[in-house]
Amino acid sequence: xxxxxxxxxxxxxxxxxxxxxxxxxxxxxxxxxxxxxxxxxxxxxxxxxxxxxxxxxxxxxxxxxxxxxxxxxxxxxxxxxxxxxxxxxxxxxxxxxxxxxxxxxxxxxxxxxxxxxxxxxxxxxxxxxxxxxxxxxxxxxxxxxxxxxxxxxxxxxxxxxxxxxxxxxxxxxxxxxxxxxxxxxxxxxxxxxxxxxxxxxxxx
Numbered sequence: 787x788x789x790x791x792x793x794x795x796x797x798x799x800x801x802x803x804x805x806x807x808x809x810x811x812x813x814x815x816x817x818x819x820x821x822x823x824x825x826x827x828x829x830x831x832x833x834x835x836x837x838x839x840x841x842x843x844x845x846x847x848x849x850x851x852x853x854x855x856x857x858x859x860x861x862x863x864x865x866x867x868x869x870x871x872x873x874x875x876x877x878x879x880x881x882x883x884x885x886x887x888x889x890x891x892x893x894x895x896x897x898x899x900x901x902x903x904x905x906x907x908x909x910x911x912x913x914x915x916x917x918x919x920x921x922x923x924x925x926x927x928x929x930x931x932x933x934x935x936x937x938x939x940x941x942x943x944x945x946x947x948x949x950x951x952x953x954x955x956x957x958x959x960x961x962x963x964x965x966x967x968x969x970x971x972x973x974x975x976x977x978x979x980x981x982x983x984x985x986x987x988x989x990x
Contacts, residue, residue, distance in 0.1 A: 822869035830861050832870035837879055840948050852943065856883040865911035877928050878914045880948050884931070885909060888938040888962065895936060927951035929975075935959040942986075947972040956980040963987075 822829050837846060837857055845853035859882055860868060860875075868875050884890075885908050890897050896918035898909035905918040915922035921930035928949050938957055941964030946952070953975050962984040970976065 821867050822871075824870075829870060833857065833861055833875065836870055836875065840876060840879070840945050841883070852883055852886040853945075855886050859909065864909075866913075874914065874926065876948055880943075880945050881914050881917070881920070881928070882909065883943050883945055887943040888940045888960075892939065893936050921954075923951060930954040930956075932956045933958075933960070938962055938984075941965075942967050942970075944969045946970065950974065952976055954978040957984065959983045961985060 824832075834843070834846060834857065837860075841853045841857075845851045846857050848854045849858055856879055860879055864878075866878075868878055885898075890908055891899075893900070893908075896903040896905065896907050898907055900907055903918055906912040906916045908917050910917070913926065914920060915926050915928065919931060919933045919936075920928060921932070923929050929951050930953060931949075932954060934956065935958070938960035939962065941962060942957075944967045946955075946967065947969035950973065952973050955970075955976065956978060958980050959982070962981065963986060965987045966981070970979065
């Protein structure tokens with residue numbers, strides 16, 4: 787009988803295969819995270835519990851509120867992947883909440899997707915102390931938030947009082963409205979509060 791050559795596998799093509807992608811989901815994974823040594827569901831639960839002391843848990847659970855969008859970004863979108871035990875968790879959350887509350891996507895410069903920024907854009911994976919308009923002390927605690935003529939709108943969140951080392955809050959020449967949060971009186975080191983040329987009413 788004639789011998790036949792062994793069948794060969796088809797050669798791979800150089801063209802990449804395009805696989806369908808799945809949209810992101812809020813469903814937590816049971817796989818331990820690399821940085822926090824806990825499952826994604828445990829990380830999410832602990833972050834929700836810790837931030838529930840700062841913000842109303844009902845607002846955190848609602849993805850349509852500024853608080854809900856901020857915690858969702860911290861848990862699911864932030865490439866820095868902050869762990870529950872991190873000393874930076876609360877102030878990073880408060881700054882992200884500040885971004886959403888003041889309509890950060892519409893800022894003149896240094897919004898999340900701004901092409902030009904003299905520092906790091908907000909909502910980037912870099913440390914929040916390097917974000918534009920933010921200054922910190924030697925312990926990486928936020929001391930200054932300085933924005934002028936950057937088209938801030940919306941209103942200031944009550945949770946800004948959680949930035950206990952804040953000394954300067956200068957948001958001059960914007961479109962901020964609403965009322966001035968009474969929680970600003972809880973900031974023990976606040977020395978400069980400049981909200982001139984905005985539309986903020988009386989203290990609530």
